[in-house]
Amino acid sequence: xxxxxxxxxxxxxxxxxxxxxxxxxxxxxxxxxxxxxxxxxxxxxxxxxxxxxxxxxxxxxxxxxxxxxxxxxxxxxxxxxxxxxxxxxxxxxxxxxxxxxxxxxxxxxxxxxxxxxxxxxxxxxxxxxxxxxxxxxxxxxxxxxxxxxx
Numbered sequence: 336x337x338x339x340x341x342x343x344x345x346x347x348x349x350x351x352x353x354x355x356x357x358x359x360x361x362x363x364x365x366x367x368x369x370x371x372x373x374x375x376x377x378x379x380x381x382x383x384x385x386x387x388x389x390x391x392x393x394x395x396x397x398x399x400x401x402x403x404x405x406x407x408x409x410x411x412x413x414x415x416x417x418x419x420x421x422x423x424x425x426x427x428x429x430x431x432x433x434x435x436x437x438x439x440x441x442x443x444x445x446x447x448x449x450x451x452x453x454x455x456x457x458x459x460x461x462x463x464x465x466x467x468x469x470x471x472x473x474x475x476x477x478x479x480x481x482x483x484x485x
Contacts, residue, residue, distance in 0.1 A: 373473040374446050374466050378438070381464060381475060385452065388430040394418040398467065398474035406482040424480070428454040436461075444468060445476070452480070459483040 377396050384393035399414040405424055412420060432453040440446050445467045452460040465477040 374468065377473040377475070378446060378448060378464075378466055382433070382435060382448065382450075385430060385450070385462070386433040388425065390422050390425045393425070394421050396475045397421075397478075398469060398476050401475060402477040404477075404479040404481075406480065421478075428452075428456065428458060428460070431455045441465070451483075 381393055381396055383389070384391075384396075394414075394417065397414050397417050400411045401414065401417045402411050403409070403417055403420055405420075408420070430452060433450060435448055435450045437449040438447070445465055447466065448462075448464045450462045450464075452462050454460070459482070461481045461483055463477075463479040463481070464475055466473055467476040468474075
C-alpha cells in the first residue's frame with residue numbers, strides 16, 4: 336500500500352511539473368509571436384505609408400530616438416525632431432513608385448526592409464529601414480535614404 340501511495344504521489348508531482356513547464360513554454364511562445372506580429376504590422380504600416388506618401392503614418396512608427404540618414408544629412412533625432420526632418424524630405428520627394436526589394440530578420444530579433452523609391456521629381460532612392468522592439472513595442476529604429484545614380 337505504501338508503494339502505491341508513493342508511486343501516485345511521485346506521479347502527481349511529475350505530472351504537475353510537466354503541466355507547469357508546458358504552460359510556461361506556451362506563454363513564452365505566445366509572447367514571441369506577439370512581438371513578431373507587432374513588427375510585421377509596423378513593417379506593413381511603413382510600406383503602405385511610403386507607397387501612398389502618408390507621411391504622418393510613416394513617422395508615427397519611429398522610435399525615440401531614431402537614426403535618419405538622408406543624402407545631405409545624417410543624425411540621431413528625437414521622435415519630434417525626426418517628424419519635422421522626414422516631413423520636409425518626403426514633401427519634397429513625393430512617391431511615384433515604391434517597391435520592396437528585400438525583407439528579413441537581422442541579428443538580435445530586429446527586422447529590415449530594403450526598397451526602391453521613385454519620386455515625382457524623377458529621383459530614385461534605395462531605402463533601408465530597421466525595425467526593433469523596445470519595451471514590448473515595435474518601432475522604426477533607423478531609416479536610410481540613399482540617392483541612386485541616374
